Amino acid sequence: MSNHVMLKPAASGADGSDYRIQAPNVDMDKVPEYLKKDCLLFYYPDCEQLAKRIVECSDGTVELAEINWKRFADGFPNLFVKDAIRIRNRHVAFLASFHTPGVIFEQISIIYQLPRLFVGSFTLVLPYFPTGTAERVEAEGDVATAFTLARIISNIPLARGGPASVVIFDIHALQERFYFGDQVLPLFESGIPLLRERLRQLPDSANITIAYPDEGAWKRFHYQFGDYPEVICTKVRDGDKRIVRLKEGTARGRHVVIVDDLVQSGGTLIECQRLLATQGAAHVSAYVTHGVFPNESWRRFEGEGSNGATDGFKYFWITDSCPATVNSVTDRPPFEILSLAQPIAGAGAAALQRWQAAHGALPRRLASFLLEGWGELSSFSRLVAWLLWLRHHPPSAVWEDYVSLLPQEGDVSGPLFTWGDAELAELQSPGAAAAAQRHRRVLARMHEGLFRGGGGKLAGLRLAPGGLRDVLWAAGMVSTRMFSLQMGDEAPSMLAPCADLANHSPCPNAVFLYDDDREAMQLLALEDLRPGDEVCLSYGAGRSNADLLKGYGFTLAGNLADRVPLAGAAATAATAALGSHCEAAAAASGQLDAAAAGGQLGLEALGEELLGRRDPAAVQQRRLLAALASLQPFFGSGAALGHAAGGATCSSSSGGSTSSTSSTSSRQATLPVLPSAERQRERRAAELLRAQCLQLLADMPTSLAEDEAALAAAGTAAGAAAQQLAQHGRYKQRRRQRHIPNVRAAVAARAERKRLLFTLCDVLTRYCDALG
Numbered sequence: 170m171s172n173h174v175m176l177k178p179a180a181s182g183a184d185g186s187d188y189r190i191q192a193p194n195v196d197m198d199k200v201p202e203y204l205k206k207d208c209l210l211f212y213y214p215d216c217e218q219l220a221k222r223i224v225e226c227s228d229g230t231v232e233l234a235e236i237n238w239k240r241f242a243d244g245f246p247n248l249f250v251k252d253a254i255r256i257r258n259r260h261v262a263f264l265a266s267f268h269t270p271g272v273i274f275e276q277i278s279i280i281y282q283l284p285r286l287f288v289g290s291f292t293l294v295l296p297y298f299p300t301g302t303a304e305r306v307e308a309e310g311d312v313a314t315a316f317t318l319a320r321i322i323s324n325i326p327l328a329r330g331g332p333a334s335v336v337i338f339d340i341h342a343l344q345e346r347f348y349f350g351d352q353v354l355p356l357f358e359s360g361i362p363l364l365r366e367r368l369r370q371l372p373d374s375a376n377i378t379i380a381y382p383d384e385g386a387w388k389r390f391h392y393q394f395g396d397y398p399e400v401i402c403t404k405v406r407d408g409d410k411r412i413v414r415l416k417e418g419t420a421r422g423r424h425v426v427i428v429d430d431l432v433q434s435g436g437t438l439i440e441c442q443r444l445l446a447t448q449g450a451a452h453v454s455a456y457v458t459h460g461v462f463p464n465e466s467w468r469r470f471e472g473e474g475s476n477g478a479t480d481g482f483k484y485f486w487i488t489d490s491c492p493a494t495v496n497s498v499t500d501r502p503p504f505e506i507l508s509l510a511q512p513i514a515g516a517g518a519a520a521l522q523r524w525q526a527a528h529g530a531l532p533r534r535l536a537s538f539l540l541e542g543w544g545e546l547s548s549f550s551r552l553v554a555w556l557l558w559l560r561h562h563p564p565s566a567v568w569e570d571y572v573s574l575l576p577q578e579g580d581v582s583g584p585l586f587t588w589g590d591a592e593l594a595e596l597q598s599p600g601a602a603a604a605a606q607r608h609r610r611v612l613a614r615m616h617e618g619l620f621r622g623g624g625g626k627l628a629g630l631r632l633a634p635g636g637l638r639d640v641l642w643a644a645g646m647v648s649t650r651m652f653s654l655q656m657g658d659e660a661p662s663m664l665a666p667c668a669d670l671a672n673h674s675p676c677p678n679a680v681f682l683y684d685d686d687r688e689a690m691q692l693l694a695l696e697d698l699r700p701g702d703e704v705c706l707s708y709g710a711g712r713s714n715a716d717l718l719k720g721y722g723f724t725l726a727g728n729l730a731d732r733v734p735l736a737g738a739a740a741t742a743a744t745a746a747l748g749s750h751c752e753a754a755a756a757a758s759g760q761l762d763a764a765a766a767g768g769q770l771g772l773e774a775l776g777e778e779l780l781g782r783r784d785p786a787a788v789q790q791r792r793l794l795a796a797l798a799s800l801q802p803f804f805g806s807g808a809a810l811g812h813a814a815g816g817a818t819c820s821s822s823s824g825g826s827t828s829s830t831s832s833t834s835s836r837q838a839t840l841p842v843l844p845s846a847e848r849q850r851e852r853r854a855a856e857l858l859r860a861q862c863l864q865l866l867a868d869m870p871t872s873l874a875e876d877e878a879a880l881a882a883a884g885t886a887a888g889a890a891a892q893q894l895a896q897h898g899r900y901k902q903r904r905r906q907r908h909i910p911n912v913r914a915a916v917a918a919r920a921e922r923k924r925l926l927f928t929l930c931d932v933l934t935r936y937c938d939a940l941g
Contacts, residue, residue: 208227208230208231208232208259208260208261208262209231209232209233209234209256209259209260209261209262210223210224210231210232210233210234210262210263210264211233211234211235211236211250211261211262211263211264211279211283212233212263212264213238213264213265213266213272213276214238215266215268215272215492215493216264216265216266216492218489218492218495219264219296219489219492219508219509219510219513220233220264221233222489222508222510223264223510223513223514225510226510226511226513226514227514230514231262231514234251234252234256234261235251235252236248236249236250236251236279237249237251238275246274246275246278248275248278248279248282250279250282250283250286253286256283256286256288257286257287257288257537258287258288258289258329258531258536258537258539259288259289260288260289260290260292261283261284261286261288261289261290261291261292261328262291262292262293262294263276263279263280263283263291263292263293263294264294264513265280265293265294265295266296266297266491266492267295267297267298267299267318268297268299268461268491268492268493277321280293280322280325281324281325281326284325284326284327284328284333285326287329288328288329288330289328289329289330289536290328290329290330290331290333290334291325291328291330291333291334292333292334292335292336293322293325293333293334293335293336293353294336294513295322295335295336295337296336296337296338296459296488296489296490296509296513297337297338297431297458297459297461297490297491298315298318298337298340299318300314300315300317300318315348316348319348319349319350320348320350322335322349322353323349323350323351323352323353324350324352325352325353327352332351332352332353332354333352333353333354334353334354334355334356335349335353335354335355335356336356336358336513337355337356337357337358338357338358338359338360338458338459338488338490338509338512339358339359339360339361339389339430339431339458339459340357340430358512358513359393359458360458360488360490360507360509360512361390361393361394361428361458362512363488363507363508363509363511363512364426364428364456364486364507365393365394367486367505367507368426371424373424373452376422376423376424376451377397377398377423377424377425377426378397378398378399378400378418378419378420378423378424378425378426379391379394379397379398379399379400379425379426379428380399380400380401380402380418380420380425380426380427380428380441380445381399381400381401381402381427381428381429382402382404382413382427382429382437382438382441383402383403383404383437384401384403384416386428386429386430387399387401389430390428390430394428398418398419398423399418400415400417400418400419400420400425400445401415401416401417401418402414402415402416402441402444403415403416404437411437412440413437413440413441413444414444415444415448419448420445420448420449420450421448421449421450422449422450422451423450423451424450424451424452424453424454424483425445425450425452425453425454425478426453426454426455426456426484427441427442427445427453427454427455427456428455428456428457429455429456429457430457430458430459431457431458431459431460431461432455432457432459432460432461432462432487433461433462433463433466434463434466434469435462435466435467435469435470438455438457438470439469439470442455442478442481442482445478446477446478446479450478451477451478452473452477452478452483453473453478453481453482453483454482454483454484454485454486454503455470455482455484455485455486456485456486456487457486457487458487458488458490459487459488459490459491460487460488460490460491460494460495460498460504461491461494462491462494462497462498465497467494467497467498467501467504470482470485470503470504471503472502472503473503481503482503483503484503484505485503485504485505486504486505486506486507487504487505487506487507488506488507488508488509489506489507489508489509489510490509531558532630534626534627534629534630535554535558535627535630538551538554538619538626538627539551539554539555548662549644549647549648549651549662550615550619552647552651552662552663552664553615553640553643553644553647554619554627554632555664556572556643556646556647556664557620557632557633557639557640557643558630558632559571559572560572560643561631561632567666568666571666571667574670575646576646577642578638578642579909579910580910581722581910582722582723582910582911582913582914583642583645583649583721583722583911584645584648584649584719584720584721584722585601585602585604585605585608585718585719585722586605586608586609586612586641586644586645586648587609587641587642587644587645587722587911588605588911588915589911590602590606592911592912592915593605593606593915595911595912595915595916595919596718596915596918596919597869597870597871597919598918598919601715601718601719604719605719609641612637612640612641612644613637615640615644616633616636616637616640620632620633620639620640621633621636645722647664648720649720649721649722650664650665650669651663651664651669652664652665652668652669652681652690663690665681665690667692668681668690668692668706671692671704671705671706672703672705672706673705673706673707673708673717673721673723674705674706674707675707675725675728675729676705677695677705677706677707678694678695678696678698678702678704678705679692679693679694679695679698679704679705679706680692680693680695680706680707681693681706692704708720708721711730712730713728713730713731713732714728714730714731714918714921714922715731716730718914718918722910722911722914723914723917724914724917724918724921726783726788726921727787727788727789727790727791727792727795728791728795728921729791729794729795729798730795731792731795731921731925732795732798732799733796733799733862733865733925733926733929735799735800735802735803735858735861735862789928792924792925792928793928793932795925795928796925796928796929796932797932799929800858800929800932800933803854803858804851804854848940848941851940852937852940852941855933855936855937855940856933856937858929858933859929859930859933859934859937862926862929862930862933863930865926866923866926866927866930869919869923871919872923873920873923873924873927876916876919876920876923877920879916880913880916880917880920
């Protein structure tokens with residue numbers, strides 16, 4: 170069921186012939202108090218009376234807002250939105266009247282500006298769509314101005330809550346709804362419920378027949394009068410004249426009400442009234458939603474006299490969609506005004522409910538904070554607060570499912586700032602531990618300033634009942650799942666449910682991007698995927714294990730971006746042995762490259778598939794490439810080898826290798842003949858670097874064998890803990906075991922560093938042997 174104003178059976182339990190005007194699916198008793206005055210209604214000055222009636226019908230959910238409508242000396246508009254700061258994150262509507270072309274530009278200027286003021290949602294109420302009768306092209310050269318105006322309206326900027334809603338009453342042609350673009354949500358309402366309510370109040374309500382002046386009116390409205398007898402008229406040409414004739418139905422003795430969407434000069438309605446009078450109608454009345462009446466053509470309509478239908482119209486009902494007409498015909502029989510205020514208020518309530526259903530009923534304090542952010546971590550802190558709110562108050566089943574899919578504390582390893590000191594110590598990397606502790610202190614300040622009771626800006630909302638641990642969990646989720654995309658001139662950070670579940674791969678098969686044309690985020694496959702294939706993204710090309718561990722809590726076996734940090738006295742001595750870095754690059758005339766290409770260092774054929782493979786041989790080959798790249802500052806390895814080791818990327822094509830090294834030519838390469846002194850110099854440098862690698866291994870508190878044993882033990886403990894939790898669900902047991910994923914990640918990271926060091930030692934040993 171839509172959220173439009175619709176016909177609903179009367180609450181009194183009457184049959185289907187009794188109707189009331191009602192906005193469905195809107196239970197204002199469930200709307201929080203702070204939101205019940207959160208809809209601000211701006212309006213064009215000609216619509217002031219209708220705007221005030223809307224407020225009266227809104228039960229306090231709508232309040233009026235002001236705009237200064239002035240003009241410069243040259244006639245162009247001089248506009249100002251009052252209290253623009255106050256409307257941030259509010260539900261905003263604008264009541265427009267496009268009754269003449271001269272007033273459209275200034276109103277479009279306001280309509281385009283309001284969503285840009287960071288409003289929560291925006292609704293344009295345009296009761297009368299003025300070019301509705303110019304909706305089609307019948308001859309080459311005709312201009313369908315209805316399409317032009319629809320395109321202008323379709324370019325209303327997005328509000329924070331999404332596309333603008335556009336409320337239009339009884340548009341002239343049904344196909345015009347398809348003229349609007351996907352950037353807006355057109356809501357096509359009707360004034361017919363107002364007429365039905367008025368007919369029910371008439372003394373002769375049981376004697377009503379509905380008449381349609383042509384087949385177009387019948388197509389538009391007959392489904393809303395299925396319980397009334399009907400008369401259908403038609404227009405035929407007689408020379409230059411258009412004559413109204415009866416097509417079907419009986420008018421004799423009935424109070425016939427002619428129904429149409431709008432009236433201009435009124436010629437057709439008058440002809441129809443005369444026809445029905447000759448057919449024996451007791452009374453003839455008329456209803457149109459839009460009484461345009463240019464050039465005061467309303468004066469042609471006279472009230473019914475003593476002769477009944479033959480004298481004129483008993484009633485002529487119009488709505489207040491055209492303010493100028495309302496001012497002219499008020500208190501002039503046979504005209505009566507049926508105000509659109511109630512259905513407009515109902516449509517506004519429905520729009521408010523739709524926004525709440527999509528985004529949740531945010532407390533005002535939180536809504537304000539989401540627009541401001543907090544100090545050191547502005548956009549990051551907003552996402553943390555939003556995620557904590559979702560965790561405790563999911564606004565819909567979609568968000569509830571999303572939060573339930575997020576790993577909880579202890580399910581998986583997280584970024585280093587979420588680790589405890591004991592877990593950081595397992596890294597055996599004092600520098601990484603110190604950086605993580607600094608980051609955690611920043612988050613602790615955020616917790617104190619925002620969430621902790623007794624002074625936190627959002628403390629009253631109890632977003633983090635678990636204290637800093639809750640904040641670290643949310644910060645970890647945001648840090649590992651946040652996307653930053655280029656959208657036009659902006660690069661916002663966002664959480665993208667489902668897309669953020671994709672794991673990282675150095676050879677991704679999908680990419681997440683923003684489509685400017687569709688104004689939507691898209692997850693696009695880079696290759697054909699079969700059912701059951703894992704969708705993987707790249708978290709960033711060329712990220713070392715140190716970066717991945719810091720930001721995401723995991724490492725990759727055989728990461729091409731890893732480097733051994735060769736420094737200190739041994740590295741200085743190696744550089745001195747070679748002369749200098751510049752001299753080293755000149756002196757390294759292919760010795761290391763030739764040794765690698767000749768298979769003397771253990772390097773096999775290279776190919777794109779090496780990046781994505783997980784078998785031990787491929788992993789070790791990637792470590793070998795990373796080790797060779799670590800030696801570039803000392804031996805200046807060649808461009809091809811350096812590119813393969815340091816900057817290789819994966820292509821979605823199935824073509825050949827990107828490396829210049831091949832399995833056939835590599836085995837034929839030989840070392841260049843160098844003078845003995847130069848060979849000895851390179852050998853001495855290699856020995857010094859190998860000694861440093863061995864010293865780095867010796868300085869680590871545990872050996873590689875001990876790390877591998879610890880990994881096996883941690884895996885066993887994790888499995889046992891999971892089984893015990895499944896059987897008993899003990900919270901204390903969960904607390905004792907929640908560190909296991911982080912410990913496993915720490916041990917895996919330090920073990921991978923040692924494997925790379927051993928690989929580099931082996932490379933240097935082989936290189937020394939090759940040098941002789």
